[in-house]
Amino acid sequence: METNDTTVIEARGLVCSYGDFTAVRDVDLTVHRGELFALLGTNGAGKTTTMETLEGHRAADGGQVRILGLDPVADRGALRPRLGIMLQETGFAGDLTVRETVDLWASLTTNPGPTDEALERLSLTDRAGTRVVQLSGGQRRRLDLVLATLNRPEVLFLDEPTAGLDPESRESAWRFVADLKASGTTIVLTTHYLEEAEALADRVAIMHEGRLATEGTLSEVIGTAPAAIEFSIADRPGADLDRELRTVVDPVGLQIAAGRVRLDVDDLQTSLGRLLRWADQHGHRLERINASEASLSEIFSRVSHTRMEDAS
Numbered sequence: 568m569e570t571n572d573t574t575v576i577e578a579r580g581l582v583c584s585y586g587d588f589t590a591v592r593d594v595d596l597t598v599h600r601g602e603l604f605a606l607l608g609t610n611g612a613g614k615t616t617t618m619e620t621l622e623g624h625r626a627a628d629g630g631q632v633r634i635l636g637l638d639p640v641a642d643r644g645a646l647r648p649r650l651g652i653m654l655q656e657t658g659f660a661g662d663l664t665v666r667e668t669v670d671l672w673a674s675l676t677t678n679p680g681p682t683d684e685a686l687e688r689l690s691l692t693d694r695a696g697t698r699v700v701q702l703s704g705g706q707r708r709r710l711d712l713v714l715a716t717l718n719r720p721e722v723l724f725l726d727e728p729t730a731g732l733d734p735e736s737r738e739s740a741w742r743f744v745a746d747l748k749a750s751g752t753t754i755v756l757t758t759h760y761l762e763e764a765e766a767l768a769d770r771v772a773i774m775h776e777g778r779l780a781t782e783g784t785l786s787e788v789i790g791t792a793p794a795a796i797e798f799s800i801a802d803r804p805g806a807d808l809d810r811e812l813r814t815v816v817d818p819v820g821l822q823i824a825a826g827r828v829r830l831d832v833d834d835l836q837t838s839l840g841r842l843l844r845w846a847d848q849h850g851h852r853l854e855r856i857n858a859s860e861a862s863l864s865e866i867f868s869r870v871s872h873t874r875m876e877d878a879s
């Protein structure tokens with residue numbers, strides 16, 4: 568497998584099975600140093616299985632994985648101190664306090680950061696003396712994040728890090744993760760919150776039925792679906808307007824209903840420019856103009872309605 572200096576995570580042709588069932592099919596992934604890579608997907612798409620394989624918790628059934636140039640299973644001893652891992656669920660000893668839990672974890676960790684600082688950054692300082700069993704779900708999730716990052720890892724895996732957090736806690740977790748990224752940590756996270764990926768990720772991938780359906784920067788992924796221009800126009804017969812707009816804009820889709828027009832276009836800027844020039848030249852008044860790129864949620868919804876067997 569070819570890797571260059573900036574490649575931190577590399578999977579080629581990754582296959583993972585549970586008995587006869589193939590959960591991850593031929594997945595290729597590259598994550599560069601300092602990047603935050605968000606792995607999105609429908610329930611059961613194979614995200615956690617992929618993460619567990621990258622983390623070295625399970626061996627791949629096919630293909631190759633390298634983390635920091637090492638094999639995550641065979642080189643686990645060398646790799647583990649350099650990784651931070653936040654699983655979907657963590658088994659804590661419920662009768663320890665938050666501080667005792669962090670101190671215990673720190674005693675098992677190479678080069679841990681200061682406990683107080685970690686608690687402070689995730690707003691857990693006032694819970695330091697609380698027994699873990701008495702924490703809310705969101706507070707536990709924040710404690711998970713503290714523990715996963717206590718060793719100041721080079722590579723951090725976060726499996727649904729903000730599941731169940733209220734909006735304020737989620738934003739503070741995002742700031743925490745953004746700070747880690749800014750300090751050079753390479754991060755892979757799975758999430759069902761698309762706005763989390765939009766807020767944090769350099770690159771995103773959407774998994775569906777075990778395969779990577781799409782992958783790239785946010786703009787690249789969003790650019791895989793057409794943008795939309797909508798407006799209302801009075802006193803124009805639909806058939807004429809349809810013909811004329813197709814000549815002016817060359818849309819990939821066009822609908823006209825009750826004077827409201829929707830154009831689906833590949834290049835939003837060029838199409839919008841042509842449309843406005845045409846309207847000016849012909850003295851048309853376009854009302855309630857709305858122009859927008861596709862959203863991540865539209866891409867997600869397209870992917871989740873695709874049969875990956877058909878797509879491959």
Ligand SMILES: Nc1ncnc2c1ncn2[C@@H]1O[C@H](COP(=O)(O)OP(=O)(O)OP(=O)(O)O)[C@@H](O)[C@H]1O
Pocket residue numbers: 585588590608609610611612613614615616617
């Ligand atoms: N231990 C297991 N034994 C058998 N099948 C499993 C096991 N763990 C997961 N699977 C199956 O593998 C597929 C992928 O599961 P995985 O947990 O990786 O998906 P996911 O994308 O993380 O889903 P979610 O978003 O719901 O957490 C699913 O169909 C799931 O039912």
